[in-house]
Amino acid sequence: MKDAPMDDATLIKECLSGNVRAQKTLFEKFAPKMMGVCVRYCKTREQAEDALQEGFIKTFLKLKDFKLQGSFEGWIRRIMVNTALDLLRKEMKISSEIQPEEALSKLETQDTILSELSASELVSLIRTMPDGYRVVFNMFAVEGYSHQEIAETLGVTESTSKSQYLRARAYLRERLEKENSGK
């Protein structure tokens, strides 16, 4: 029993019945990945830890509402993203100016450079972005939200979400060019 890996459904059931060890197992199973999510959204490590903690508390409190047919990891991930966004929201300013065409320049040339970077290098790159870019970029590129969902979640228009994403990419390109020319 002790170390038998439980599938998510069993784990959830055990957690709901108040099994503390199952709760810890669940935390340990998902925390590193979720910390990876929080780190991408938050500015400081401390803020990411806050988001992780709060996110897990919400996860446990809402566990009974989880419908077993969906992906549990995806469900937790959404909670984490939303929690991180709540923390960020008050400081985050998303500029709604739209200049999409300008931002549409070719990032393709940098693809090779990007694909050579490690995950943690990509994360540090993301973390240098201004709040609005970072959040939209994370949501769209990594989590795979649609611009419509992003717009609803953040309370902005869809075109703002799109332009933020494009700007984020333009920003990435600039950073990469700068770093490359520095070498």
Next chain:
Amino acid sequence: MENKDEIAELFREKLSGFEAEVRPELWTAVSSQIVSGSAIVSGGLTWVTKSLLFLAAAGVVTGAVFIFNSNDSKEKQVINSKENQPKEVKNVSTPTGSDKQDSNKGPNTEAKELDLVYESVIPEKIETGMKVEFTEPSQIQETATVVDPVITNEEVPTTNVSPEKQTPSIPSNTTELSGQIAQEVQEAEQLKQLPNVFTPNNDGSNDLFEIKSEGLTDFQLVILNESNKVIFNSSDASFSWDGTLSSGDPAPAGTYLYYLTAKDEKQHVISRSSLLKLIR
């Protein structure tokens, strides 16, 4: 336009499984929260309300204790009014702080009579309620000149003062944390000053480690020893720790680290840490 999504794909592919290090304390904080939160599952709002009420009640009781202890002495106004102004940390004393002590007395002597009368009506609560044993008033005055139970520095907004008192054995992330705290200060008006020294030697002075706060919810506190083991945790903002380990043994003198999170009335998340020097 769609061809641009190669970037998105690249990031998604590389980062959707990205993991970051999770400090073990975080589980402690989460777990104590869900233990107390098990009430939420059945009780919804009630729990929050209760804790608010409890905090409010705790505030009154703390106030009352001071009156009670000082029934016979003329210092009662001093003590009481200090309690009524949570920002004025008791035993304000800096190495050069004796003049500060005096200046505190000035305004404090104008204690509110009303409060005195009201609070002294309920002394029974003190005994049965939470154990807010604090120091005898006379000793408070003494300690101010003797021990330095709280090293406060009102000019500095951060809570981690006294770098010269830190021992290197506390994990390196302490400095990192205090840097981050500085960034967060503008958010929280509460908990600007956290105790960083306490002396659980039953001398009646600064024998309990407590944190003053008002209206905090979702309170979480974890105390770690020098090897980063959790030796005490609480989800009650009006906790007090007498320096005893869960084994019943007294915690050895040394430097500890505590970490607390809570939400203030505006639901802002407050997250603090400080070293805690335990002197016996």
